[in-house]
Amino acid sequence: MAKRPLNIALIGYSFMGKAHSNAWRQVARFFDTPYEPVLKVICGRNEDKVRAARDKYGWDEYATNYEDVINRSDIDVVDVTTANNSHALIAGAAARCGKTVLCEKPLATNLADARDMLATAEAAGITHAICHNYRYAPAVSMAKRLIDQGRIGHIYHFRGVYLQDWILDPSFPVVWRLDKDVAGSGSHGDLAAHLIDVARWLVGEIGEVSGMLDTFVKQRPRLAEIDDRLGGKASDEMADVTVDDSSIFMARFANGAVGTFEASRFCAGRKNHQRWEINGSKGSLVFNLERMNELEVYFDADPPETRGFRLVQTTDGCHPFTGDYWPIAHIIGYEHTFTNLLKELLDSLAAGKPASPNWVDGVRNQAVLEAVEKSSASRAWEKPEA
Amino acid sequence: MAKRPLNIALIGYSFMGKAHSNAWRQVARFFDTPYEPVLKVICGRNEDKVRAARDKYGWDEYATNYEDVINRSDIDVVDVTTANNSHALIAGAAARCGKTVLCEKPLATNLADARDMLATAEAAGITHAICHNYRYAPAVSMAKRLIDQGRIGHIYHFRGVYLQDWILDPSFPVVWRLDKDVAGSGSHGDLAAHLIDVARWLVGEIGEVSGMLDTFVKQRPRLAEIDDRLGGKASDEMADVTVDDSSIFMARFANGAVGTFEASRFCAGRKNHQRWEINGSKGSLVFNLERMNELEVYFDADPPETRGFRLVQTTDGCHPFTGDYWPIAHIIGYEHTFTNLLKELLDSLAAGKPASPNWVDGVRNQAVLEAVEKSSASRAWEKPEA
Amino acid sequence: MAKRPLNIALIGYSFMGKAHSNAWRQVARFFDTPYEPVLKVICGRNEDKVRAARDKYGWDEYATNYEDVINRSDIDVVDVTTANNSHALIAGAAARCGKTVLCEKPLATNLADARDMLATAEAAGITHAICHNYRYAPAVSMAKRLIDQGRIGHIYHFRGVYLQDWILDPSFPVVWRLDKDVAGSGSHGDLAAHLIDVARWLVGEIGEVSGMLDTFVKQRPRLAEIDDRLGGKASDEMADVTVDDSSIFMARFANGAVGTFEASRFCAGRKNHQRWEINGSKGSLVFNLERMNELEVYFDADPPETRGFRLVQTTDGCHPFTGDYWPIAHIIGYEHTFTNLLKELLDSLAAGKPASPNWVDGVRNQAVLEAVEKSSASRAWEKPEA
């Protein structure tokens, strides 16, 4: 029986645009999805680039005006992957058009905007989703399953770092990710936000935080020419770096667990080092994004003679998602965290259930981010606004 | 400017059929290929299954008779992923039709057939390729680059294992991979063949071998019902296992290096453990397929105080292939070893050059496999037939 | 030429007493020390136990009254390894007797006592040392060397954890380490103190801290019977746990680096997991006590193609201390962090120089510990008292 087609419009064609294009193209090729996504239209402001992206990523059409796109009656889903500071505008507008809206994280560049978006989405009665894709790395979903089964017991500790080094060189220019007006924040919203989502999903809501945001290199060359990936060409002129280079905070979860969070782009040798560890009364879990097909699991109840962290290759048929890819230990890549998220989204749509994660998660994530920023300024503990 | 379309016919829809479908679908989505592959027709004997595969993997048409397919004038490339014992027949026939032919490894189930195929291909003047995909894992290609640059020096040792455990349970049935008539051999042709290809590519031709093939579980339940992946349902009746469970051999390379090779499906806990190490006069290299985005590199010339194996994440823009995927340490998966091989194949086609690896590699690989089999029987050293 | 004998008195015979006994016995067996330590007398309150310790650990005599011992004219060095709350009393008295005094960490259970001890020692003009032994793990000393050579550049981040799990079971009794009166604090003074020492040595003085101390299990069975190692038998009665189970803090170093510190005894599967990482403008360093013979080193200036963390086996002749043990990668054990510290102490004595680390380090360490305790109570940033 033919699947129901689902027409997708993608706003943004850069790094995340590429990743989302791939996931929309691939999701029904691996999973028995209830819908067949149709890559209808990709939209961006630069016509040459968006046309090239259409050709490269396999979209039917391209467009340069997002408003036209979100108003099209043949579009079912609007997927927003533009720069952070336009999420609220575009995703909000798409919500008002009654579309299903998937928004890249962060939901917005500040909590007030995020709340407005959620209110808009709820008023419009749409299905809203946010792309916290790492939840659906198989090892992370497996961690969730073990925690939900009580295998780790009561959680005492969450300990997460997300470390990169791509701006270590002080002559690297002020790309948009280093500009507060566009990005909202630096490592904080870009990297720590991922840790917060994983922590909220696996441990629970965060009750209070004490944090410190630091900018190690306060001035850099102004950007001369943009590059579609992470980099760009430097000009001779200097400009202020207006975002944090490093975000560190302690947290107390509502359930009593304690947590440490650290995100930085100044960690030489750490390329995409999202690593977290959870310690509970019955065991522990360790995940490292750079080896995302593995989960380390420790059960305290194992006999002491043969007790140790188990290196589980979470790519067996029994593990979340992976039975639909390749045989065990034929690893999947980064891109399939997006594919898996879309699989979940399509299942939610078919079931008429809210997506997970959704804009409520986006708002709460933003609330934690903002509490940390506040704490960094107040030098005191702060509670995320409820 | 529009790319030239290249019409593909895929014969076989099982595990390798899925992997090749994906690679054909994806190659131009990541790379600037000279051609745009068109997934024209997928072919298999079981109509229900091949129709489902067409829908699932995104082919335009399906067919049940390979002869019709290879004779179609609108087909440019025939890709053969059927069971081993039909490679010679189908790929040979496709060659005679003048198609570009990509054949899954092993080229054939014996050396004589492999040679016939090569002769046919050469007579037909076609471009022939074999799918030794692991060459094009970025880390493996990076190893090749370092060796070619002389960074490892004169090679003394190659040491490779390819270990799995999926038939450890003696009640696992005799699937086609355990049937000599269909598979040709067991771990030997399935797993050791990959090690041989990597060793030939990185170290050089193998001059002589001494080996031992063993079947640990000599009888198993007959297969009751096939499964498209690796498994199947067992019947009550027993059947002989006619292939090796374990293949071990020592080798002397033409250039004086010595090698050890071990392939087995009886290594509990080893899921897809292809691991090899090369030691040369100036340094060493280590690769592990289960962490295929990493290469361990040691340079003897580093100062002793800070000398050690470097864990290189071979996903930076400067590493082979990976600049076309994601930013560094956003890892790629197993499937892209196929994508990269197709990228190379398309480049060869455009340049009018022989593909690499091709059927000459297939023949030489088969010659090594056969020399080991001969050695296991003769209990003496044997030279692969030139 | 015969070495000058150096007569040692050891106060305490438990875990640390065993480790110090071993180090005194062994130091001149590996190193060309200026003195030959003589294991003169071991002292403890329980006569049966101290007699057994004398026999087991190779001391000439035993004694049960420390005052007698420290007043003996034939004693050159007094080494104090008693419970934390008697350090100030015994080590202070030994200082007043004019002995060279080595004191186990922590110097005292509070900052005021630690300062008094230092004042006493300085007034007496003695050589004072504190047993922060991990400085002298070869890999840690190698890290110090690289930092001092400028190989890591300006330091941005220190990130240290010291995790254990030996009190995870809530029925584990209140041993002395869980009693504030005896131990001073829990994980904080026991484990975080080690991280603080390493951080101070490698990065520099800590300017301010914000921390949180938590006690997860607030009541446990009272201790029925002591055990000389870490454990003990539980009684039926419950008692309050008066120390922290977990110590977490953020720090800002005087030189602008930022740091995270976490110590806990509630991390299932972490047995003696002291791990720290330092990220600087030119490279990074990683140490893990459980693999204490290895140091991971990253140099940002390495060519991107072959750049990665180097796993350095710091047991070559060129590495600190290790040339005096065994050939490379014939690893040394935990016990030799003490042996190496004594080697350094004996060299200092011979050279007439202050020991390192010494009671100044003890005081500063205590000041950081106390600032964290204060911060945990005040919920604000606090500066260690100068």
Added chain:
Amino acid sequence: MAKRPLNIALIGYSFMGKAHSNAWRQVARFFDTPYEPVLKVICGRNEDKVRAARDKYGWDEYATNYEDVINRSDIDVVDVTTANNSHALIAGAAARCGKTVLCEKPLATNLADARDMLATAEAAGITHAICHNYRYAPAVSMAKRLIDQGRIGHIYHFRGVYLQDWILDPSFPVVWRLDKDVAGSGSHGDLAAHLIDVARWLVGEIGEVSGMLDTFVKQRPRLAEIDDRLGGKASDEMADVTVDDSSIFMARFANGAVGTFEASRFCAGRKNHQRWEINGSKGSLVFNLERMNELEVYFDADPPETRGFRLVQTTDGCHPFTGDYWPIAHIIGYEHTFTNLLKELLDSLAAGKPASPNWVDGVRNQAVLEAVEKSSASRAWEKPEA
């Protein structure tokens, strides 16, 4: 109650002399041994060096004539650590004197001598032991325990390598270990012999072998001046290397298991890399000497969702030997493989039982070594002489 003293004479003061001295000095400091070893006399031909060794390693006396020493009535145990080609002479003579004799491996430089030694020892009725110390690394003894308990099931595979790189530089001179007259063989007897002992102990007797010995660098500078450790100064003159640089062989065990063995001194970056893996019908074990306090254990019966190699820190109280050292994960070093072997020897002596390993093991090990040498020459499979 006072322990019975046991007077030890050590012949040889070089690398192994240092290691054995340390173990004799330490064994009763950690274990409750039935005897108190007395370091009576150390013996060597070079008076200056042996006197220095006495002082450094803590022996009561020194001597330069081994015959005098082994005839002394006050000597209970003779421990032979001289160059390989004098083992037969000295250990044999000591046996004839009725002493308990511990001999470093290899027992002799050829099988005939080894057999003569065993015959002599049996005729004399002495307790004979051989120093295959790695059996008593806690992780290796733990592996033995698991195998004996049937936890790994029927063994299919043994896979061992012992790789070093200290003669990679062709200008390294011909030290005694590269001289067949003194050493017997190269990597083969030095390194492969250790793998053979472990394999025999854990898997069982070896039924037949097929091997290849290679010398990559056939001439090197003659040795100008000896060095007590592994090195030496090169002269201007060249000399032949008369031993193997690399030893590779396949084995079939009597119980049907298959094995691969590889030892080499030409593996850049491998410093003391003794690593082996055992795969059985129920699980697998992995050991790496460079991380000798860890054992990797895999149980096939674990649930697939959480199945993986467990990294067991074999330093808990429940693990062999380690309860007598330090708390868990406070690692022990290489030297204590010797200490543990002496502990076992002392227990055997007290119980009046044969030592393990003993000269029977030495003979069988030599038989395997010799069968491999024969196979390397005959290019055929060879059976170790019974």
